[in-house]
Amino acid sequence: MTQDDLLVLIRNQDEKAITHLYNMYSKSLFAVISNFIREHEEAEDVLQETFVKIWKNIDSYNESKGRFYTWILNIARNAAIDKLRSKGFNNTKKNLSADNFVHLLDDNSRTTNMIDVIGIREFVKKLKPKCIQLIELLFFRGYTQQEASDELEIPLGTVKTQNRNCINDLRNYLQVN
Template structure:
């Protein structure tokens, strides 16, 4: 069921830079489900999420030469393009990305996708549940929602200092889990 191909990131990037379409297929098969999961969380609708994913991968194909591996991992770059495309889509539709709906949508998507969920992800999924909700919401808002620390502080009505501390503790907690 999983089409994921094991290939060193450096090698994949080199092939992508030469506009190798087979490499791009590998890229899609390796990363599309993770990115789609994130897009679903942001836009909340499968229909919109499909469009966003398509748009994002076309952008990735067009701009692959601007990826600079000295500045960070490939996934971080892919995520940035996808996240920005999703957020732009929301803005174009004049829909404010609501934090209340993040948490709801997280569980909604989880339920919806449970049928197609990969076996190797079940263990990981359970471990994510170990993350404290107050940590999880901050990671989701920042990482998926593109919120700044100030915006998180405003939305959640907690002091900026607390946002910073929680953000750091959330990552520490996350590293213990994985």
């Protein structure tokens, strides 16, 4: 099934579409989510929420503004960031035992490798150092642009401009390769 066929099925709310959508994109979306949400079960919950959001908001996808894959990656990324920032999620983290902290540290390399599975990190490493640093903060660590501005000690407008330029550089690099 092609992506265009899938989009038609989703827009028509065909129940077969969700299975195809999940089979095509669940691994890469889970890798992105897992980069933010370290606990496997929590990440699975966010993945499920992501597919529900895709299903319910398909009418907001516009082909002229970008690729479908980019659109759903942004939904997954934003869902993971929303989960991290949620009050309930933060309250549960305050009650972790020391054993869980060791597990989280051990899990870090596995999660980092998940990002490498979809290859994004390798492409980012080929960008300019300032782009690598900015993309690391904004996309891999989930910083807001304001938080990145504070961390890098540069004006917010500069972060926005550099982010746009870096993403364009990455997009151009991906089109060539």
